[in-house]
Each structure stands twice: as C-alpha cells, then as structure tokens.
Amino acid sequence: MVKLRKFVAYQNLERPYTRVSKYTTKNFVRGGFPNIKIIKFDMGTPQKDYDTVITLKSERSMNIRQNAIEAARMTSNRALEKGAGKEYHLRIKIYPFHILRENPLASGAGADRLSTGMKKSYGKSIGCAARVREGQTLIELKINKAHLKLGKEALARAAKKFPCSCKIAVAQ
Numbered sequence: 001m002v003k004l005r006k007f008v009a010y011q012n013l014e015r016p017y018t019r020v021s022k023y024t025t026k027n028f029v030r031g032g033f034p035n036i037k038i039i040k041f042d043m044g045t046p047q048k049d050y051d052t053v054i055t056l057k058s059e060r061s062m063n064i065r066q067n068a069i070e071a072a073r074m075t076s077n078r079a080l081e082k083g084a085g086k087e088y089h090l091r092i093k094i095y096p097f098h099i100l101r102e103n104p105l106a107s108g109a110g111a112d113r114l115s116t117g118m119k120k121s122y123g124k125s126i127g128c129a130a131r132v133r134e135g136q137t138l139i140e141l142k143i144n145k146a147h148l149k150l151g152k153e154a155l156a157r158a159a160k161k162f163p164c165s166c167k168i169a170v171a172q
Contacts, residue, residue: 004067005126007163010100011062013131033099034125037066041095043077044088050142053171056155058136060164063129066096072158076139079154088151089142094130102126138166 058064073092080088101123132138139158143151152168159166 005102007065010065010129011163013061013063016098016131032125034127036096036128037070038073038092038096039070040073041092043073043090044080045086046089046091048087048089050089050144051172052143052145052148052151054141054143054148054151054155055137055169055171056139056141056159057167057169058132058134058138058162058164059167061134062132062164063098063100064094064096064132064138064162064164065100065127065129067127068161068163069094069096069130072139072161075161076141076154076158079157080141080143080150083150083154084143084147087144087147090154091140091142093137093140094132096128096130098129098131099125100127100129132164138162 069092073090077090080090103118103121103123139155141151141155148170152170155168159168
C-alpha cells in the first residue's frame with residue numbers, strides 16, 4: 001500500500017481548485033470522490049435530554065484530513081463507552097468535502113519514460129479533508145453533569161488527534 005503524503009502539503013486553506021477551461025472537453029474533475037473513512041457522525045443516545053454540552057473548537061483555520069477525524073472519533077467514543085455506557089451523545093460537526101490531489105512524479109533511472117511531468121497535472125484524488133475555520137466547533141458532546149470529567153477527558157483525547165490546537169468549552 002502507498003504511504004500517505006505528509007499533511008504539511010495539504011494543511012493550509014487554499015482556494016479549492018476546479019479545472020475550468022475555455023474548451024469544454026478539458027473541464028474535468030479526474031478521479032472522482034474517494035471513499036469516506038468516517039463510519040459514524042452520531043454516537044451514543046441522541047434521543048435523551050442531557051444537561052451539559054461540551055464542545056471542542058479549533059484555534060486555527062486549516063484543513064483536517066478524514067484520517068484525523070476518524071481517529072479522534074474512535075478514541076473519544078471508546079473512552080465514553082467504557083465510562084458512561086450509552087449515556088451521552090457525541091456528534092462530529094465537520095464533514096470532509098475538500099478533495100486532496102496528488103500528481104505523482106517518478107524519479108530515478110528510466111523515470112523520463114514513466115512521468116508526463118507537469119502536462120495536465122490536475123492530479124489524482126488521494127483523500128479528502130474538512131475545511132475548518134478558527135473557532136469552528138469540531139466535536140459536540142452532550143452529557144450529564146455526573147460524567148462531566150469523563151467528557152472533558154474524552155474530548156482532550158480527541159484534540160490530540162487533530163493537527164491543530166483545540167479548545168474545550170463547557171455550557172450548562
């Protein structure tokens with residue numbers, strides 16, 4: 001399996017690029033939309049009434065890759081399931097719409113016959129990312145006051161999986 005390219009190449013918020021040409025045959029989005037790795041966006045029991053809402057907010061504008069979102073979801077959900085059972089409602093508030101592209105170039109002996117260089121270098125889709133603004137809510141957790149400390153710990157674990165620094169806010 002091919003290794004993931006380092007996220008430094010994709011973390012800055014740039015204008016989403018779509019190939020627009022005066023020739024309609026060259027207007028294209030090559031590669032399609034890749035499969036989403038995020039399994040669930042709502043976990044726990046959403047039907048109940050909870051008295052506390054804890055949110056995880058971004059402190060920087062950037063792209064967040066779907067791998068990081070899924071890793072944060074898994075760690076926080078596992079901690080909440082062990083400690084609170086099903087007495088919580090965890091919701092992922094961001095969705096990875098932005099397609100990440102890569103124009104792979106071969107290097108080494110004989111590479112001149114393999115690569116096309118920068119000709120039509122729109123790139124293949126290799127993944128997707130969520131475009132996040134500063135102060136935007138990444139994860140929202142509804143929980144009862146009895147499990148408030150557990151909820152903060154679960155969101156602190158999730159914050160470590162994101163590439164940006166995050167802030168935990170509690171609202172009654």
